[in-house]
Amino acid sequence: MKKIILVLLAVFMYGFAAEAQRPQRPQRERMDPEKMIEMRTERIVKKYNLSEEQASKLLALNKSQAEKMKAMQPKPLPKDSLDAMSKAARKEYKKQQKAQREEMQKVREQNEADFEVELKKILTSDQFAQYQKDEQARKERMENRRRGGNMGGPRGGDGWGRGGDDF
DSSP states (O other): HHHHHHHHHHHHHHHHHHHHHSOOOOOOOOHHHHHHHHHHHHHHHHHOOOOOHHHHHHHHHHHHHHHHHHHHOOOOOOOHHHHHHHHHHHHHHHHHHHHHHHHHHHHHHHHHHHHHHHHHHOOOOHHHHHHHHHHHHHHHHHHHHOOOOOOEEEGOSSSSSSSSOOO
């Protein structure tokens, strides 16, 4: 019995020591919102081969869209305040938060629709058709990821290290 305990203790200590030796990852820094807007604009300009005039209009549209999104962000309640609430008050607060999230989702969807209307004015019909096709594919990938359908990692597959259904 003592030998088993000593072996388990040694394994535990070895694992703990190995974990301590791993280099710490730097915390992800939040990217500057202005830089994100520029990167998004640049990506669309390159992908759809936009002219200078289209690019400047798109940059203005992306900036206005970012302002709308920033205005929508709720102010979080400090954690201490939530801990100090009674159980009933906390339950009511969470209920209100859920209603706010649902309302924000509706506003976000409307903002997205407004963005596409404005984008359609900027892009040519071919560019906009390709944009819609790409957006639909992106939404399908996001939905699939949300449902947990990407079992094979970034390269796909069946989740067992194989490329497909070839058993």
